[in-house]
Amino acid sequence: MTENDVCLDIIHAQFNELVEHYQGLSLHEDQPGRWIVRGDLTFRAEYNGVEMAGTFSVLITLPDDYPASPPKICETGEQIPREADFHVYPTTGNFCLGAQIEVRRKFAQNPDLLHFVKDQVVHFLYALVYRSWFGKMPWGELSHSGKGILEYYNELFHVSGHKPTLHLLLALHDRVFHRTWMCPCGSGRKLRKCHGPQLKELVAHCTPEDVLSDMKTILDYVSPKNTNADARQP
């Protein structure tokens, strides 16, 4: 069996599991080698005692290296505007389910279609339906662009300001963590007793290029040339 056949088997098996729970969906080979799942996704979900439900027409695209990378998903029923305000990338129509590294990290925990839908897509749709009734996101949202990336990492690392995060990302980029080094976050503690374990876990979910690109985005946001940085505080 070639590597390709193995992937195909995985995709079929995962789709069968998915469609057991979400009947409205079907699997297609859109172009040779490109697999998609499309149809109506009906969900019910509850968060903090508030239940939301809905049906959206969706298109899930599996990347070439699936399941090494997570799928992408967009909506085809024109129910959600293609606007950054609705957390949809205006050009592609894909949902921004979360910070990129977060999407990859979550997907890596259970790299299959059912979990992708249950643990990421349904959460996202729940939040949008909730917003249409309550006027706000149920569990908050990240700011747009660099500010949002910084917010994400600050929350992830439990630090504040851009410096500790940039130092930690630099270490993540270089991928060398000696257990006895001082943690780059500046806590004064040894790496192994501070951010070491977290950085080691993250290595699996991002390439050095991903990290570099996030660092550049953050630097752009905090650089003094960007005079709007303060004005964009919430």
Added chain:
Amino acid sequence: MSTQVLAASNQLLEVLGEQLDITDSQHEAAKSHYKAVGAWLNQEDSEIAKYNPIIFPQGSFRLGTVVRPIGDVDEYDVDLVCELQALNQRAVTPLQLKELVGKRLRENKKYDAMLEPLNRCWRLNYADGARFHMDILPAVPDLTVAPTPAPSKSFGPISIPDRSLNDWYYSNPTAFAEWFKERMKVQLFAAREKLAKSLREHVEDIPEYRVRTPLQRAVQLLKRHRDVVFQNLPDERPSSILITTLAARSYGNQVSIVEALQTIVRDMALHIETQGGVYWVPNPVNSKENFVDRWQSKPKLREAFLSWLDRARGEFSSAVLQESTGSMVKSFAASLGEGSVKVAAAKAFSADELQARPSSTPRIVITEPSKPHAA
């Protein structure tokens, strides 16, 4: 949301709105009753005829947002103003004004038998099966403000007795009604046009009270929801004028009741302002009047309003998001009163449609959500 349930929700809410509403014939009956009262006050032998009394409706009866009280024994409240146009607050005290009107009403045997004095107005309890009572609030023109260059058929600002009958309270029910109508004029015209077509009549011949806009329906449903929620907490109940004002400010000409409700519950709280640290919902026709002035001394009232609004959002959203018509009806019954919703559902749907199908959609409890991000 699923399109079928959305359509079914609209259908149910429309029929439920009709159930909660005063009927056309009750409306006509109330109108002829209050015109008769007006004629009695103006009759030649009437002592107050010289003050040029005039009777006109105000409040929810005027706005088309009347809601049948919970339980079948209760009656509709028809609010009227009796303005003595040729009198003013320098020539009469609030107490004297109330007595002037009351005395003339008592002189009529029929009215005397059904008259009930209330705090600052007179109630006529009609016992002819009309199922409403009329509250007649005595008023004089408010001379403290310049008369508005309003169209001749509408009346201007008035002075009415306050609760203690010690002082004057200023009001402008006509201007408020005009403002409310303006907020929904697009759908009001559309609704009249639709009815006119179905009756093969001219739009101009369809009186406004014979149709209801999505805004009026949404206000009725919100008021009913409030009545259910505050059934045992009457002191914390948000006022109808507050709900009506915030709803009208939030309404964006939505065509369906569900979409109107959705927008209204989403945006209502955005129209609560603060002025110098004081919560403020201005009367749209008198910015000096604050509909939430009691929130300063009783912060509990604000909390009660906000938690009611949150509950309305949660309950309305989950009801219209149900998968089957049957479970949608159940959900509304829990929020808006079992009795009226069941009657409405029986009118709106067949027994087949009401069969609740077991749901196949997995129900997920969200525990570790990610925050969405925009590139």
